[in-house]
Amino acid sequence: MKTKQLFHRLPGTARILFIRLRSMGDCLLLTGPVRALKAQFPKFRITILVEPQFADCFDANPDVDEVLTAPHKLSFASRLLVRRFDAIVNLHGGPTSLLYSCLAWGKRVGVEHYKVAALYHGVVPRPAPDAHTVESTMALMGWLGLESDEPPKLRYELHPKEAARMQQKLRGRPYAVIHPGAVLETKRWSAPQYGELARRLAARGFTIVLTAGAGEQAWVSETAREVEGTVILLGLSIPELAELIRGARLYIGNDSGPMHLAAAVGTPIIAIWGSSDSRRWRPWNVEHRVVQNPFECNPCPASVASSRIPRFVSNQ
Numbered sequence: 001m002k003t004k005q006l007f008h009r010l011p012g013t014a015r016i017l018f019i020r021l022r023s024m025g026d027c028l029l030l031t032g033p034v035r036a037l038k039a040q041f042p043k044f045r046i047t048i049l050v051e052p053q054f055a056d057c058f059d060a061n062p063d064v065d066e067v068l069t070a071p072h073k074l075s076f077a078s079r080l081l082v083r084r085f086d087a088i089v090n091l092h093g094g095p096t097s098l099l100y101s102c103l104a105w106g107k108r109v110g111v112e113h114y115k116v117a118a119l120y121h122g123v124v125p126r127p128a129p130d131a132h133t134v135e136s137t138m139a140l141m142g143w144l145g146l147e148s149d150e151p152p153k154l155r156y157e158l159h160p161k162e163a164a165r166m167q168q169k170l171r172g173r174p175y176a177v178i179h180p181g182a183v184l185e186t187k188r189w190s191a192p193q194y195g196e197l198a199r200r201l202a203a204r205g206f207t208i209v210l211t212a213g214a215g216e217q218a219w220v221s222e223t224a225r226e227v228e229g230t231v232i233l234l235g236l237s238i239p240e241l242a243e244l245i246r247g248a249r250l251y252i253g254n255d256s257g258p259m260h261l262a263a264a265v266g267t268p269i270i271a272i273w274g275s276s277d278s279r280r281w282r283p284w285n286v287e288h289r290v291v292q293n294p295f296e297c298n299p300c301p302a303s304v305a306s307s308r309i310p311r312f313v314s315n316q
Contacts, residue, residue, distance in 0.1 A: 001107060001121040001122035002122060003109055003122035003123065003124050003143060003144060004143060004144075005144070005145045006087060006107075006109070006122070006144045006145060007037075007041060007044075007087075007141075007144050007145030007146065008145045010044075010086045010087060011086060012041075012043050012044075013043045013044070013045065014041075014044050014045070014086035014087065015044075015045045015047065015084070015085045015086050015087075015106075016037075016044055016045070016046055016047065016085065016086065016087050016088075016089065017047045017048075017049060017068075017083075017085040017087070017088045017089065017104060017106065018030065018034070018046070018047070018048045018049070018089050018091055019048075019049045019088065019089070019090045019091060019092055019097045019100055019101060020048060020049070020050055020091045020092060021049075021050065021051055021070065021092045021094065021096060021097050022051070022092065023054070023257060024053075024054050024057060024238070024256075024257025024258075024260070024261070025255075025256065025257045025259070025260040025281070026091075026133070027048075027050055027054045027057035027058065028057050028154055028156070028257070028260040028261055028263070028264050029133045029134050029137070029154065029260060029284060030048070030091065030137060031057070031058070031061060031063070031154045031155040031156070031264060032134050032137075032138075032151075032152035032153055032154045032155065032284065032285070033134060033137040033138050033141055033146075033152060034046060034048070034061075034063045034064060035063050035152050035153070035155050036138070036141070036146060036148045036152040037063075037141055037146055038062075038063040040146060040147060040148070045065045045066070046063060046064050046065050046066075047064075047065060047066040047067070047068060047085070048064055048066075048067050048068070049067075049068045049069075049070055049100060050067060050068070050069060050070065051069065051070055052069040052070070052071055054238075055067050055069050056237065056238035056239060057156075057238060059157070059159070059238070059239060060157040060159065061155060061156075061157060062157070063155065070096075070100060077099075077100075077103055080100060080103040080104045081103055081104075081105075083104045083105065084104075084105040084106060085104055085105065085106035086106060086107065087106055087107045087109055087144075088101050088104055088106040088107065088108050088109065089109045089140075089144075090108065090109065090110045090114070090120070091137065091140075093110065093111060093113075093114040093115070095115070098110075098114070098115075098116060098119060101119075101120070102119060107121045107122065108120045108121045108122075109121070109122055109123070109124065109144070110122075110123050110124075111123060111124055111125075111126055111127075111140065112124065112125060112126050113126045124140050124143040124144065125139075125143065127139045127140065130277075130279045130280070131279075131280070132279065132280055132281075132282065132284065133280050133281060133284075134151070134152070134154075134284050134285075135151075136280075138151075138152070151284075151285050152285070153285050154260070154263050154264035154284055154285065154286075155264060156242050156261065156264035156265050158243070158246070159239040159240075159242065159243055162237075162239045162240045162242070162243040163243040163246065163247070165240065165243075166240065166243045166244045166247055167247060169231070169233070170207065170209070170231070170247070173207045174205065174206055174207065174249050175206055175207040175208070175209050175231070175247075175248055175249065176201050176206045176207075176208060176209065176248055176249055176250040176251070176252065177209045177210075177211060177244060177245050177248040177250070177251045177252070177253075177262075177267075178194060178197070178198060178208060178209070178210050178211075178223070178251075178252045178253065179210075179211045179212070179251070179252075179253035179254075179256065179258045179259070180194045180210065180212070180216075180219055180220060180223050180253065180254070181212050181213055181216035181219050181220070181254070181256070187254045187255050187256065187273075187274040187275060187276060188219075188254055188274065189254060189272040189274075191219055191222035191223045192222075192226070194223045194226075194252075195222070195223045195224075195225070195226025195227065196226065197252065198210075198223060198226055198227045198230065199226055199227055201250075202227050202229070206249065206250075207229065207231060208227050208229075208230045208231065209230075209231045209232075209233060209244065209248070210223055210224055210230055210231070210232045210233070211232075211233050211234070211236060211241060211244070211258065212232075212234050214235075217234060220232055220234070238261070241258060241261060242261055242264070242265055243265075245258065245261060245262045245265055245267050246265040246266070246267060248267050249267075249268075250267070250268050250269075250270065251267045251268070251269050251270070252269075252270045252272070253269075253271065253272065254271070254272050254273070254274060255271060255273060255274065255276045255278075255281055259271055259283060260283070260284070262283070262286070263283045263284050263285065263286040263288070266286055267286070268286070268287040268288065269283045269286060269287070269288040269289070270288070270289050270291060271283055271288060271289070271290045271291065272291050273290050273291060273292035278290050278292055
């Protein structure tokens with residue numbers, strides 16, 4: 001199947017399934033390209049398949065008509081078997097997403113470097129290796145027929161109830177959000193250094209708000225000891241975290257999902273960078289500064305990152 005300009009050969013009310021497994025950041029970085037696609041093809045019905053914990057990344061998003069969640073259960077596989085789409089675009093390329101692509105009915109589209117590319121009805125060219133993730137997705141959609149001259153902004157819609165709840169907690173004070181955690185150790189700056197940064201911000205009149213995900217409470221507590229009056233908010237939902245960050249004057253953190261959430265709501269960002277590739281994952285289309293200590297590899301393979309990169313990050 002020829003994939004070039006595929007979108008233009010589909011019905012005006014085509015049903016498109018995008019498969020975007022894995023992380024919160026990956027999901028949020030898809031909101032910009034989907035926004036551009038919906039602007040050009042407003043009657044396309046857009047469905048996005050994600051892992052359950054990231055479904056809220058598209059909550060109330062007017063560009064997305066349906067969100068499917070993909071628990072690793074056979075019952076979900078049977079549900080996909082009866083779904084029909086005009087095109088199925090796999091943005092992940094792993095074996096699980098390939099399985100989902102094959103279960104649903106529709107023209108399967110992948111990227112030419114995916115494993116078992118022969119199982120797709122058509123493939124698109126591989127993006128430039130140093131392109132930002134949003135640029136890579138836009139290049140894929142451009143091959144399929146999307147026309148866009150401007151970099152699309154990410155999108156996360158206002159959630160009024162959550163916004164009111166966060167405003168009540170902070171009582172109208174100017175505040176900065178610091179999210180010191182990250183899934184990988186090689187992405188983390190040390191707690192004492194975050195503490196020093198928090199002290200400097202507090203001296204300028206900011207209330208310091210620390211947030212954390214599962215298993216990061218000890219990390220946050222260590223940082224909080226450095227500044228009296230620090231507000232700690234744990235276990236926030238994605239909508240709650242979004243509205244907290246939306247109301248902040250500044251967001252500071254490592255390369256993580258909340259950093260991309262800050263970009264989606266338009267809050268200025270200081271990103272402390274570790275072992276991942278800042279060219280591909282830097283904050284997108286928002287005022288930001290990346291603080292990155294140069295070292296011999298970036299991105300770094302796990303064998304190097306696990307033993308050496310934390311030292312480089314801590315020296316920033």
